[in-house]
Amino acid sequence: MATLIRPPPIDHSQSNIENVLELTQLSDIDPDLFTNTRPLWHPPGARGIFGGAAIAQTLSAAQKTVDKEFTVHSMHCYFVLAGNAEIPIIYHVERVRSGKSFATRTVQARQRGKVIFTTTMSFVRQNSGGEQLVEHAYPMQDVPAPIDGMDDLEMSGNRSPFQSQRMPIENDDSDQPHLKKCRQWVKARGTISPAGGHEAHLSAIAYMSDSYFIGTIARAHKLWRYSTQRKSKAKSSIDEDVLKKLLAMDDTELRRMKFVDEADIQRIRRLRNGEDLTEDATPEIGMMVSLDHTIYFHNPRNFRADEWIFTEMETPWSGDGRGLVFQRMYTQDGTLIASCVQEGVVRLRQSDSKL
Structure with a gap:
């Protein structure tokens, strides 16, 4: 139930x-x-x-x-x-x-x-800070606007309550993960009702703030999230049924998936061609789960969650089986509305480990 x-x-x-x-x-x-x-x-x-x-x-x-x-x-x-x-x-x-x-x-x-x-x-x-204020904000970078009708495809009929349009990873060719930025546009589906008030918009961006958050580390390191160890008893980090659906897609469809990167597409293409990837040197994610999540809300009554919001994520550190990610959320006109931090477990699959 x-x-x-x-x-x-x-x-x-x-x-x-x-x-x-x-x-x-x-x-x-x-x-x-x-x-x-x-x-x-x-x-x-x-x-x-x-x-x-x-x-x-x-x-x-x-x-x-x-x-x-x-x-x-x-x-x-x-x-x-x-x-x-x-x-x-x-x-x-x-x-x-x-x-x-x-x-x-x-x-x-x-x-x-x-x-x-x-x-x-x-x-x-509200307005308890006084008339004279100390003010500054980290500026939003100049990025292409979202395109109507180009939302990421859904993996099943169970649609998420929000839309997203992922953008190419900034500095994706760098060998330094901390220099990369994972970016996307998100917004709540439909129109949030007047009865919901500002509370509904705040709850909505809190909901959307967890979209592929800790996954930034896997993307920055180009880690493989789908098990190629067919004889392994350990669960892969994503449902195998999803991998089957990905294998059935062409490259154009794959590029519109919000959790599939170019490095993933190359490996999926190899799997589709029947190549054995069990000896592939690319590390696989064994476990990736969120541990904590912090949100600082800025301008909390001056935005709409059902209008496009730009988010950019970067990871300053990973190690000891964990990783840290920072995220900034902006309205389309460049107003910073939230800063978020998340730490999570990020463990690689170990061939002989009991982790």
Whole structure:
């Protein structure tokens, strides 16, 4: 059962992402308890729920417990256990502090009594900084605008609640991964309803901020994410059914996939031609999962998540089985609306390891 309570009919006055992120308040038990109203989106090839769903729904739950003049400015999240898309999630909001200028909330997401995700977030009262401000922002680079009708293809009929258009990796030919930037345009599908308010737009960019975030490291290192070790008992880092679908695509279709790079296309082409890649020297990802996720929101009431947002990601470091990625999110006119950081497990497949 993917929800605790039978979902109501789809609200067609709301966007896809609003319906996906809708929460039900469990007032009869505790006014600070919430659960997902509808089944959560399961990304093709993923082992659990999309991490952005937990990020966005904990934010949505916390936003329901603060006064309207308060807006989130930061949230610090930890992925504790993999979420199961077939089990309802219970969100418990703890009202840590409600001050004059700032409010603090902690939210735990639980399945079967176990914490799978936890976050602490801070809210600030609107216009509490005064009339004179210290202001600056990292500028958005000059990039081609998104093209209507050129959204990345979907791997199945289970469409994501947001659209994306990936761009070529900047400095992709460099032998220094920290110099590369992975870039894409994203936006929520449809139009977010006026009833959703600024809260719906904030939850939507929180959701989209997890799009291929830790995967930046695999892309920067040109790592192979599909197992070629046919006799290995270890699971590959992506569902084998997805690899079969990729093998059936031509190069043009592959280039439109948001998680397939030129290095992947070359290997897929070799697999399609029947080449044995078991002796390939290219390292394979054995495990890649997010550990934590931080978002700093800027200009939180001055953007729309259903309009194109440019994101660029870069990785300053990886080592010891982990990696770190930074992300900036901009409106199409160049306004910086969020800065994000994520650390994750990034382990290579070991031929004789028990990792």
